[in-house]
Amino acid sequence: MARKIGSRYTAHQILGRGSAGTVWLGEGPEGPVAIKLLREDLASDQELVGRFVQERTALLGLEHPHVVSVRDLVVDGNDLALVMDLVRGTDLRTRLDRERRLPPEAAVAIVADVADGLAAAHAAGVVHRDVKPENILLDMEGPPGPGGSHPALLTDFGVAKLIDTPRRTRATKIIGTPDYLAPEIVEGLPPRASVDIYALATVLYELLAGFTPFGGGHPGAVLRRHVTETVVPLPGIPDELWQLIVQCLAKAPASRLRASELGARLRELLPMLAGMPPLDVDEPGTETVEEAPEEPLAGPPPAGEPAPRRGAVPLVPGAKPADANRDTHTSMRVPGPDELAGGARGTARAPRAAGAPRPGSARNRAAARRRRAALGAGTLVLLAAIGIGTWAATGGDDADAGPRDTGDSAPASP
């Protein structure tokens, strides 16, 4: 059923639903558009509406072949909507679900497109903050490129920032999708351009492997892995490609490549990857490092309340997720030192070449011991980092103090 959005747009048919709202196929004065209608509870939040209007210029200003442009912002009664270019195709999550792993050439071509889009955004001072396969659209009407991949476009710019908490509390909250969150966000530091590079490298790893490097299990465990664990090489991956992934998954933001460089370096690899089949990797079982069963950091939901779905589990006991129905986002408090110390039992996931023995052998037990030692050291590092995060939080209201989330004006440098 058609629905009017403001005075200029009509929404015809639902294209999909996300955590922040529903995307409609619509019509505007200049032709077909995609309209993202934000959830009612977000639309009725006066502060968010204020930010929405404030962000107008930054959101509307981004024009790039690999970015889904926002054409208009509509604030009309209870409706809050972003009007975007319509991309006729599918999102990368759907393709990944269908194919499980992509041939390296196609994966690299897609990620190079997104890196180029990010480079333009970062140059304009915009940090995306929620790079993940769901936010990468494949334009099936665009010409197929290397590996037969259609052009990839990054969408949802600015949405993570819009639904973020007020500035004064921002440094104490984590907003995002756990599998793609850079370690410095877990540590409570403000998101800079380099968080997008980390998330994009995670996407590249996922396209090649079929799973993310630090995902699996409780969101709290996922967050800890970002800070404490190092990524394990994928069997059969060309070394040049692996080195790029490792560099962009560096724990230190300054060690990661800039988006423009990442795009260029990935494109240089394309000829070498031509015709290479998907990597032969088995998804690792989640190997428990400690013998004792892992205790969830948060208790079970009270009787009568449904268990929150993936990504919506509070990291800290008693903390309520912003929206338990969110499928892919999480809203958590930055864990305190006690909570981290109590949750130091982690899990480690190591990819295996297809057919290789599962973990549990004497060799793997030795590796688990090494990881346990590393995890202990990592926890110390994390505790120190939380100290820094706390400093950032307490400095948040002081105009002259330390680093801050400048959001749309965040420096594009890592």
Ligand SMILES: Nc1ncnc2c1ncn2[C@@H]1O[C@H](COP(=O)(O)OP(=O)(O)OP(=O)(O)O)[C@@H](O)[C@H]1O
């Ligand atoms: N500009 C667009 N053109 C065509 N389809 C779109 C466009 N933007 C989004 N979609 C489709 O709408 C669906 C919902 O998108 P939306 O951005 O709301 O959610 P998401 O990114 O999947 O999840 P989340 O918001 O939780 O991150 C997506 O599956 C996507 O395929």
